[in-house]
Every structure is written in C-alpha cells, then in structure tokens.
Amino acid sequence: MPLLRNRLCGLAHCALPLIGAPMLGYSDVSLARAVASTGAIGSVPCSGMAPGQLCTLVQDNVEHRLCYNFFCHRPPPASMARPSSSWVGHLAKYYAEEGIANPADAVQKRFAALRPTHFTEEHLEALLAVQAGLKGRPPLLLSFHFGLPPDALWERLRAVAGPAFCVSCSATTVEEAVYLHQRHVDIVVCQGAEAGGHRGLFLPGSRVEEQLGTFALVPQVRAALGAGACLVAAGGIVDAATARAAVELGADGVQVGTSFLRSAEAKTSLVHRAALRDARESGALTTSITNILSGRPARGLRNRLMAELGSMRADGPTYPFGPAYLLDLRQRAEASGRGDYSQLWAGQNLRGCTEGPAADKAKAIAAAFANL
C-alpha cells in the first residue's frame, strides 16, 4: 500500500508517518525520544509545565523530532475550585475503608495547590522565543487536545504557524474535524472511540454516548475534509496490519498510545502495568469511558470505583479536580498493589500492549509503511 512520500512526513518533517501518543503521567521525554529515534514522532505531554521548563525541554531536544502536547480545556471559574461535598460524600465509604480522616480538608488543600493544566499565553511566548533561535530548522511540532486555544491565542499562533509551527489537534466527531480544518489545523488526529485515555471531545454538541469508532470516524472525516487534508488515525492501532487498515480507511498516518504503556521507557506505574498485563493475558478487555476519575471522559480499564459508582456520572467531579479527591485513596491502594482508584487508562485493543523497547514497537507498526 504505497503512500506518496507521505503527506504527514512532509508536513511534520519525519521519516515515518507514526506518532507516539502523548500520555500525561505515563510518558515523558524518554518515551518520546525512543519513539523518535526510529524516524517517527515522539510526543511529550507538556500540560502543567512551567514556561521556563518548556523552553529548556524544547532546546534540549532540537535534534529529535518531538511533538509538544498541550490540553486546551477552558479552566473552570475560581468559584468552582471548591471540593464538592456531595462527591466527597459518594467517596466517604472509600475514605473510611482506607483510613483517611478529614478527607474534605485534604481535598481542599490539593485544590489550593493545583497548577493550571491548560495552554496559556506564556506557553506561546516560550515557544516563540525558542523558535526564533531555530533558524533553518523544520517547524516545531505542537499538538492540542480538548480543542484549540482561545481564539486570540490561536490566531497569533496560526499567524506564524506555517514555517514556524506544525500543529495537530484531536477530533472525535466529523463536526470537530471540520471545525479544526476550517481553522487551518495542519494535522487532524481522528480519535476513534477505541482510544485509551482522555477523549478529545470539545464541541458543545459532542456527546460521550455518540463517540465514533475508528472504523466509522476516519473514512467520514476523510470524506468531509477532502483528499487534501492530513489525517492521523488513533484508536486500536497496534501492529502493521491495523496500521494498514487505518490507511485503507483514509488515514495518512497513525497515532499509537496503549501499545507503549508497558514499554521500558514509559512512566506507567507498577499497578497500571500489572492491570494491563492481566487484562491482556486474560482476554478480559473491560475498558470503559469514565468521567469519575479525572472529571472528563477517558477510556481505561474498569477499576473498583467505576464498577461500584458507575463509569459515567452527571454528578462526577469537575475537570481537572477529579484526581484531588482520589490521590490519598490511590496512594494507599497502590501501596498494597490495588488499582481501585487509579486511572488505568487503556485503549480497547490491548493485544499490542506488551513489554519491550518502545523503538521496537514503533518499527513493527511502521513496517506497514515500508513501501513509502
């Protein structure tokens, strides 16, 4: 299945049309570099990163083809930055079981200590500053999740985007893909419902219960955006065969996350690694989309909390405050090997989620593109 000296490679200045997915908390620059060492693109989750730290990161990696990923959710108003007593109440049983006294106070403290996790003006300034020193270099790769930055910020970024920045963003519906395309996003990542981790849904009309599978999303986005758009398929891609299937559906390249979660270079916790291994070996592929862990819908292995409270709840926590309610619970449970309250993010196709060097996985998947 020859691709015409691939459009994604041309835009992103990489040798293989494969992106290692950004996985905040589970991947960092080590995993990104390992993936990039193959000629693919490695992603570094930069949400919550201080601008100075971002500058250093980018400068230190000028020789690697890395993509800097940011969340673009709108932060909740300050008035919402108070723990919900009703959500604390729903969790009371668990606090008691794990021996956590005064949970509301602890949650309140964590709320107060939270740093913003969205893309800001300061991040853009930092990136512009670094980029100015990169004369003659290919554009910096940026990717966004949960939509684009606010209009003014996006327009400023876009104004310099062509030569300076190559920007991708996730879409979970055809409407979201059209929205991004109309705003001149270079690469649209079609995030099928199979994908692990946070759903990128961002338009008000996008509903969790209507998320499209990769098999339905990619061809419909291709049809809606036309032959000229650059599309990357995410969700379910684990080997050369699934990568070829994604290309048949209309993708120019693929994004892979779950398959890297047990790789040596990932930061995945021991509890998470064990859960992924057990799920894969038992064939019990019980992932669902849940909003009760982080406050936004994300796909992960079913844990005790999801089983008992339900995966999706209208009265769940507000993003990004979800983890503040669970941190103490999670730490105590994980200390005894339980993932009862952990974010065990995983996609639906766990077959590829094995141990081993990330570069080997990337190469095996990229074999689908061998006729480039």
Added chain:
Amino acid sequence: MPLLRNRLCGLAHCALPLIGAPMLGYSDVSLARAVASTGAIGSVPCSGMAPGQLCTLVQDNVEHRLCYNFFCHRPPPASMARPSSSWVGHLAKYYAEEGIANPADAVQKRFAALRPTHFTEEHLEALLAVQAGLKGRPPLLLSFHFGLPPDALWERLRAVAGPAFCVSCSATTVEEAVYLHQRHVDIVVCQGAEAGGHRGLFLPGSRVEEQLGTFALVPQVRAALGAGACLVAAGGIVDAATARAAVELGADGVQVGTSFLRSAEAKTSLVHRAALRDARESGALTTSITNILSGRPARGLRNRLMAELGSMRADGPTYPFGPAYLLDLRQRAEASGRGDYSQLWAGQNLRGCTEGPAADKAKAIAAAFANL
C-alpha cells in the same frame, strides 16, 4: 489483497464474501434476493415467523443463497408480560400530546397479542423437514443473534450442522466469540460497536458501555480464535475501502446493513428514509445505542424520545415488549412525518446509506474482493 479462494465462500457456498445483514422490519426476502443475485449472501429476518411460513420461504428460495436469521433471546417469564406502570408513566406526557387516551389499556392489548420472536423447537423441525428434501444441495444457511438457542436445541441442530446447515452467530466481545467458537459455530460475525440495530450481546458479563469498535474487535477475535476460524466483520463497512480495511483487521468477509436501508428493495419507512437522508447530508451523525425503544440495546439515529428520556435507562422496557408501549405514538407521529418514537436504526458510518439498487451497492463493496 488476495484471499485464498475464500473460506467464507467455501463454508457458505457463495461467490462473494459479503452478507447482507438481516434487519427485522426493514428487510425481507426482496432485499435478500437482490443481494444474493450478486453472488453474495442475502439474509431474511425470520424472527416471529410461523414454522409453516418458514418452510414455504425456504422452499421458494432454494435457488437463491439466502441466510435465515433468528433471534435467540430467552423470552421473559409470563409474569413479566404486564405493562410497567412506571414506564407508562414516563411516557404519559407523549400519550397526552398525541391524544392517546387510556394508553395502559392499549399497551396491555398489544402485550396480549404479541407472538414469540425467538427461535424454537418448531422452527428447527420446519428447517429439518425442508432440508431433508434438499439432497445434494449446499447446506442451509442459518444465523443467530442474541446468542445461540438453548443447549438441547443447539446440540440437536449442531449434530446435523456440518452437511445440512452452516450456522453463524454474532459476537460483540472477545469472550462471546470464544463462546461461539467453542460451540462449533461455523461463522462468527464480529459486530463492532459501529453497527446499526440491535447489539447481539448475550453473555451476562457483556456490558453496553464496554462494546468494542470494529477496529478493536476483529483483530482481537482473530487472535483469540486463531487462523482457522471464519470471521465476518460487521459495523462501518460501506464500500470497497472499508471492506479491505476489515480484511486487514483479520476478517474473512463483511456484513453490511445500514448501506442497504435506503435501497429500493428495503422495507424502510418513509420517516426512517428521510431521517437517514438528512443525517447523511447534514453530516450530523448522531446515532447512539438505546434500550428504550425495544427493550434491548440497539444503535439508531437519535430521536426525540432518546433526547428527552436518555438513550440507555435501567428502568426501560423489557425486550421484546418495548414497541408495544410506542406503537400508537409512533403511528401518530409518523403520520405527520415525525420519527419522535420510531426505531431509526442506523450504524455510525452513514456515508454509504444512499438510494439505489441493493445489488449495485453489494457489487461496489464486493469489489474489494476482486482478486479472489
């Protein structure tokens, strides 16, 4: 992508590895024959059919390659065959709006008039009787949805299955596929979450919120069942490219439903046809899985009832009693062109759902297998 003189064709004695999906209420023998005229398999939904009628149907179609499809749900106990006053209560607003007096009485009458819709001993007797007269003919094709018939019935059928019957059944999870394979089902239809109409889920542990997309289901079933199993992919297949993608994922053939719903030979209602056309043209691909229309989870276009009551409800009606609550509402609304209470079944990939002869669609999709 050459297939080895296809396994599905060999088992089912057809020329093209494509099955027209059975769609009870939307397809009948006309659509099935149109699909079968291309060398593919046409399916006839036979749920609720009297055994004598079934005999006639099979005998009349000996020259065609048709698959006779049956639901295998366990019928609810007689004690449940009473309208739920709470569900009538939830619908009270709609009965009032549509001017339906004494709705509970009407629902009760419909309950009393309901005929069983599951596969029975009598159906098997009818099939055995017809088959006995078909000496030298290829096996009759049967397909099951919602699992297999009760054990004793299944064992009796299975005992004569090899030469007499070729049997397929839907699986929505890897576990369900393994269950069917262990019981020697000839063809496992992997029903991805994208598929329209009733989800075939049947094992107690299968949950609606964990249904796998085609992209994740097919390769995992292939890995679990091994190279020798015959797998058909369903969900999202609308053209040659999506059929090729399904083959890349490990399928031997494809099953197509939604694309035929607006074909000349389908029995789809005018309201349903208009809704499919509008959804396709507007790109508003708002399907979700709902249990409030029939009593079992099924994917369809969002209608008013789903929007207002929620698509999935724990207190929804019991299958197969759902439609009895809605029939009067549906008829009144449809008379004025509204699908507010209608089952507007549709899969997620609506691109292929256009007007035109069914045979042309089947041929266009089957072009993926041209190198057979």
